[in-house]
Amino acid sequence: MSKLISKLAISNARLIDPKSGMDTIGDLLLEDGLIAAFGEDLFAEGLNPDIKNINADGLILCPGLIDMRVVTGEPGAEHKETLASAGRAAAAGGVTSMVVMPQTNPVIDDISLVDFVGRRARETSPVHVYAAGALTKNLACTDMTELGLMSEAGAVMFSNGDAPIADTGLMRRIMAYSSAFNALISHRAVDPNLSVGAVAHESDFSARLGLSAAPAACERIMAERDIALVELTGARYLLDLISSAETLPPLHRAKAKGLDVCASVSINHLALNELDIGDYRTFAKLDPPLRGEEDRQALLKAINDGTIDVIVSAHDPRPAGDKRRPFAEAGFGAVGLEMLLPAGLTLVADGQLDLIAFLKAVTCTPAEMLGLPQGVLEIGAPADLVLIDPGKPWMCDVDNLLSNSRNTPFDGRLMQGAAITTICAGKVVYS
Numbered sequence: 001m002s003k004l005i006s007k008l009a010i011s012n013a014r015l016i017d018p019k020s021g022m023d024t025i026g027d028l029l030l031e032d033g034l035i036a037a038f039g040e041d042l043f044a045e046g047l048n049p050d051i052k053n054i055n056a057d058g059l060i061l062c063p064g065l066i067d068m069r070v071v072t073g074e075p076g077a078e079h080k081e082t083l084a085s086a087g088r089a090a091a092a093g094g095v096t097s098m099v100v101m102p103q104t105n106p107v108i109d110d111i112s113l114v115d116f117v118g119r120r121a122r123e124t125s126p127v128h129v130y131a132a133g134a135l136t137k138n139l140a141c142t143d144m145t146e147l148g149l150m151s152e153a154g155a156v157m158f159s160n161g162d163a164p165i166a167d168t169g170l171m172r173r174i175m176a177y178s179s180a181f182n183a184l185i186s187h188r189a190v191d192p193n194l195s196v197g198a199v200a201h202e203s204d205f206s207a208r209l210g211l212s213a214a215p216a217a218c219e220r221i222m223a224e225r226d227i228a229l230v231e232l233t234g235a236r237y238l239l240d241l242i243s244s245a246e247t248l249p250p251l252h253r254a255k256a257k258g259l260d261v262c263a264s265v266s267i268n269h270l271a272l273n274e275l276d277i278g279d280y281r282t283f284a285k286l287d288p289p290l291r292g293e294e295d296r297q298a299l300l301k302a303i304n305d306g307t308i309d310v311i312v313s314a315h316d317p318r319p320a321g322d323k324r325r326p327f328a329e330a331g332f333g334a335v336g337l338e339m340l341l342p343a344g345l346t347l348v349a350d351g352q353l354d355l356i357a358f359l360k361a362v363t364c365t366p367a368e369m370l371g372l373p374q375g376v377l378e379i380g381a382p383a384d385l386v387l388i389d390p391g392k393p394w395m396c397d398v399d400n401l402l403s404n405s406r407n408t409p410f411d412g413r414l415m416q417g418a419a420i421t422t423i424c425a426g427k428v429v430y431s
Contacts, residue, residue, distance in 0.1 A: 007031050008426070011043055013056035013387070017063070017377035018360035028061060030383040033426030038377060056387055059420060062359055063375045064096025064127075064384035065341060066366040068157075068186075068264060069240070069312035071333070073404070075116065076105025081317040081404045083117070086337060087125030089403040091430035093338040094386035094419030095313075096127050097367075097374060102134035103161035109134035109145045111153040118154050126429035127422075128384070130370070132186065135160040135174055141167060144174055148181055156370045157184040159240065162287055162332075164190045164222060171226065175235035184369060186238040186264075187226055189247065190288065194218035199328050201274050201289040209280065211327065216244035216291060223247045227254045230261055238369070239263040242308060243288035245298035251307060262369060263307070265299050266314035267343045268334060268409065270353070272296070276409055282323045282330035284409035286314070300347070303361055304354045310369070311361040313340040317405030335403045339410050345390050345417025355390075387421040394418060 008030040015026045015038060027042035028035065029051075047053055067090065073080030083100070090098050100117060102108035108117060114131045121129030133155035137143045140163075147158055158178065165171045165187065178185050198214035200206040206213040223239055227250055230237045239251060242263045254261040266286075274290045284290060302308040316333030323330050340362065347353035367375025374384045396413050398406035422430035 007051045009043065009047055009051050009053040010061055010387070011047070011053055011055050012058060013061035014058055015061055015377060016356070016359060018356055019364035019376045021356065022377065023356070025058065030423070030426050033383050035377065035379055035381050035383050037379060054387070054421065060388040060390055061385060062388065063363040063377060064386045064422060064424060065094050065362045066097040066370070066372065066375055067095045067313050067315065067337065067340060067362070068099045068310055068366045068370070069101060070098045070315040070337065071101045071103060071317065073317065074104065074120065079404065080319055082124070083121045083129055084124035085402065085404045086315070087121070087127045087129065089335070089337040089401065090127045091422045091424065092402050092419065094341045094388065094422050095337055096384035096386070096422060096424040097130065097372065098127065098337070099130045099132050099156060099370070101132050101159055101161050103139060107134050107138050108132070109137050111149050114150050114153040114155050126427070127424050130154070130156040132157050132159045134158070135165065135185070139163045141165045141170070144170065144177065147178055147183055151181060151183055157186050157238070159186040160188070162188060164188045164192050166192050168225060168229070172229050172233060175229050175233040175237070179233050179235045182236060184236045184238055186240045188240045189219050189223040189226060189242070191218040191221045194221070199285060199289070200277065201291045203274060203292060205274050209277070214289070216246045216295070219244050219288065220246040220250065224250050227259065227261060230254065230259050231257070236260045241266055241288055241314060242299070243269050243291055243295065245295045248298060248302055248307060255307070262309040264310040264312050265303065265308050266312055267336060267340050268314060269296065270300055270303065270311065271343045271347060272409055280327040281409065282325065282327055283334065283407050283411060285327060285330050285332055286334060287332035300352055304357050306357070309361065310366050311340070311344065311358065313337050317403055318407045319405050323407045334408050335401065335405055336408070337403065338401055339396070339408055341388070341419055342415040342417050343410060345388070346415050349390070349416040383423055383426040385423045386419050388417065389420050390417045392416065392418045
């Protein structure tokens, strides 16, 4: 593990704080794991030679990324991903905090597993790791878990992973109970009866490929139900992994009513569309499936105008044996911890995504939703930072990824922008 540097100066940086909108050339001083000072000409009178200095040469310095949706293999399937390997991949991607989903083996559905994730991460991961507790026992969609006890044990939110809860009565009870202690409920909006057996988005393209497909309506239908339950119970609700333009109108209406509803989207669905499946490319087989270009454009617009709140990597490691199979039989998912930042910066460079909107969706907004102190450039805030070269050209090569699994649809793509140095709690964890 990297050592804590008592004092560290970063000079001549483009300081960006998405929360305040600050965007200026200046300097920043870290001390004992916290931001001690920052601003223009902070070191105009010279810098103490005993303080280690990083000259940023005008590169972007902003809060470290917070990824709210990461699947790991630990515990139970460490060959896919351990908390240590996920932490190394996160650091390389500028991610300083990540929330791990409950679909492990055993499932994170009681306080002992929440505690295990916290302890194991502190021992092995170079970045902060938080647990999302399961909404139902063993993710079986039948019995509610002890949400209150897991919250006290450190779970920052609650999710049923990729298993949607079709039982409306059960979902109402979960939301009503969670509202008593202001827990964040994250749920995949997908009607399982409309999506059973589907491996692609329902369209002319998937029909030509002969793939079993699900319509975008299956997402909108479940989103409408969940939003109605939020109105009934007063719960805090995250519409997890929105993928379709059809789902945006109910999200708009919920926000207009003042309901505590927010939404996340994966970087995959902002950067790719269904055509990226190409000739049955299983690395692009995702859940939710990649949808049409009109959906992608609508999702980008929704990030830029603030309708969608958070961008996640949807990191879901799969070994080669899961992916190198016929498309219908291959596993869903892609690794994303190392792709979240560069894929977003590439969209910024292409003029499709606003830089501040992008950084806000991966820093201060998830921090506020999770109740975390990081995600901002403020004096006294945790020194979780990333130095970014937004113009660095490079090609994604799966052989160079740090994740245990290397399944990404971005393999072979030209990217623009990358993390140069990542600092977590005052420690340089990647350079």
